[in-house]
Amino acid sequence: MSKLSIIVFSGTDDKLIPVGVIAQGAAALGMDVQIFVTGWALTKFIKKPANPVWPKEFESMVPLLMEGMKKNNAPSWADMLKEAKSMGAKVYACSLMASVMGLKREDFNELVDDIVGVATFLQNAEGGQTLFI
Amino acid sequence: MSKLSIIVFSGTDDKLIPVGVIAQGAAALGMDVQIFVTGWALTKFIKKPANPVWPKEFESMVPLLMEGMKKNNAPSWADMLKEAKSMGAKVYACSLMASVMGLKREDFNELVDDIVGVATFLQNAEGGQTLFI
Amino acid sequence: MSKLSIIVFSGTDDKLIPVGVIAQGAAALGMDVQIFVTGWALTKFIKKPANPVWPKEFESMVPLLMEGMKKNNAPSWADMLKEAKSMGAKVYACSLMASVMGLKREDFNELVDDIVGVATFLQNAEGGQTLFI
Numbered sequence: 001m002s003k004l005s006i007i008v009f010s011g012t013d014d015k016l017i018p019v020g021v022i023a024q025g026a027a028a029l030g031m032d033v034q035i036f037v038t039g040w041a042l043t044k045f046i047k048k049p050a051n052p053v054w055p056k057e058f059e060s061m062v063p064l065l066m067e068g069m070k071k072n073n074a075p076s077w078a079d080m081l082k083e084a085k086s087m088g089a090k091v092y093a094c095s096l097m098a099s100v101m102g103l104k105r106e107d108f109n110e111l112v113d114d115i116v117g118v119a120t121f122l123q124n125a126e127g128g129q130t131l132f133i
Numbered sequence: 134m135s136k137l138s139i140i141v142f143s144g145t146d147d148k149l150i151p152v153g154v155i156a157q158g159a160a161a162l163g164m165d166v167q168i169f170v171t172g173w174a175l176t177k178f179i180k181k182p183a184n185p186v187w188p189k190e191f192e193s194m195v196p197l198l199m200e201g202m203k204k205n206n207a208p209s210w211a212d213m214l215k216e217a218k219s220m221g222a223k224v225y226a227c228s229l230m231a232s233v234m235g236l237k238r239e240d241f242n243e244l245v246d247d248i249v250g251v252a253t254f255l256q257n258a259e260g261g262q263t264l265f266i
Numbered sequence: 267m268s269k270l271s272i273i274v275f276s277g278t279d280d281k282l283i284p285v286g287v288i289a290q291g292a293a294a295l296g297m298d299v300q301i302f303v304t305g306w307a308l309t310k311f312i313k314k315p316a317n318p319v320w321p322k323e324f325e326s327m328v329p330l331l332m333e334g335m336k337k338n339n340a341p342s343w344a345d346m347l348k349e350a351k352s353m354g355a356k357v358y359a360c361s362l363m364a365s366v367m368g369l370k371r372e373d374f375n376e377l378v379d380d381i382v383g384v385a386t387f388l389q390n391a392e393g394g395q396t397l398f399i
Contacts, residue, residue, distance in 0.1 A: 002260070004255075009399075011323070011324060014172060015142065015172075018140070018171060018265070021229060021251055022251060025250075025251040025255055028252065029256065031255070039280060039281075040280070040321075040323075053323050053324070054323075055323065056323060057144070057186050057187075057188065057189060058144060058186070061176075064234070065233065065234070068232070071233075072229070072232050074229065074233060096340065099334070100331065100334035100337075100338050101334055102330075118291040122288070123295065125395070126268050127268070129262060129395060130395050131140070132265060132284070133142075135392050147305060147306070148275065148305075151273070151275055151305065151398070154384055155273075155384060158383075158384040158385050159388055161385065162385060162388055190319050190320075190322060191306050191319070194306070194309075197367070197368075198366065198367070201367055202366055205362070205366050207362065207366060262394075262395060264273070265398060266275075266398050
């Protein structure tokens with residue numbers, strides 16, 4: 001079984017869509033999927049998540065994107081991630097950045113399986129492929 | 134022969150330069166190169182491509198970049214991609230995001246070889262390296 | 267020993283933090299780490315580096331981030347990179363983009379080991395994992 005790891009750093013909502021799509025697609029193919037949430041993205045995995053944030057360069061296209069997602073009955077990135085998790089994917093929050101941002105275990109929502117350090121993540125990722133999003 | 138896959142999500146023109154450079158360089162080394170275009174980047178692979186979009190943070194440096202590209206006779210990212218394709222690289226548009234954005238096969242330009250789903254892409258990418266740009 | 271390569275294109279200071287953290291973590295695990303600096307990121311590896319640049323979308327959160335880094339005694343990304351280099355990591359500047367930006371060998375600071383082309387980088391990266399940041 002091949003391994004796919006995703007480091008999610010970007011906190012804009014557009015980039016969470018490919019995180020969900022790729023995680024779900026890879027898990028459905030039987031890949032061993034782990035997601036390491038760090039940086040701004042941590043603000044999207046807490047009980048009181050940040051409001052949607054879109055890249056300044058493409059703000060004018062966001063309504064088209066949202067309408068297209070709805071028309072295609074595309075699930076939200078969080079629902080795709082839940083689906084991936086139901087097939088074995090794991091989601092970890094980065095311990096260093098959680099601490100830097102003052103986030104504790106109880107601040108994270110049910111998407112997060114655990115808080116781990118970068119060394120643990122890198123060791124889990126060995127021998128597979130890793131994306132930085 | 135080693136495999137290099139590139140997921141191109143960002144639609145700003147600066148990030149299309151490394152897509153072209155890396156695809157051409159890898160193809161020239163005999164690597165098996167596939168490019169999966171999704172998200173905002175789809176707007177750069179259609180017959181009526183979007184106007185150039187630059188990251189807000191570096192807009193003031195764009196004239197210097199463009200002048201430097203010209204002085205160095207650096208080809209455009211599209212020409213580098215054509216060169217990569219002439220050496221065997223393949224360019225695929227993401228079926229889900231194409232549908233979300235209302236883009237059909239005939240909307241894409243000659244750079245695009247086919248429209249495929251993420252599962253097909255991930256299977257093709259197995260055993261190689263994948264970049265998310 | 268497994269190989270980890272990082273292409274650093276983004277020039278915003280937030281994304282240099284994971285470059286430092288991952289490079290140091292991977293080097294400490296005994297991985298063979300190489301960093302290929304290109305695009306806007308080149309402006310952060312010169313003797314007169316550009317002023318800090320933050321993503322427009324998260325500018326309001328930067329003071330919280332900086333305060334958290336200080337409270338956690340987190341080293342700067344440059345210090346983490348120096349630590350990684352002391353354990354064998356290598357940092358290369360991209361020859362094409364250096365030329366495009368009018369940067370010569372003597373313009374780069376002590377973090378940069380050499381200026382290399384993309385073909386050399388890709389060959390060094392073969393058989394490992396590569397991140398694009």
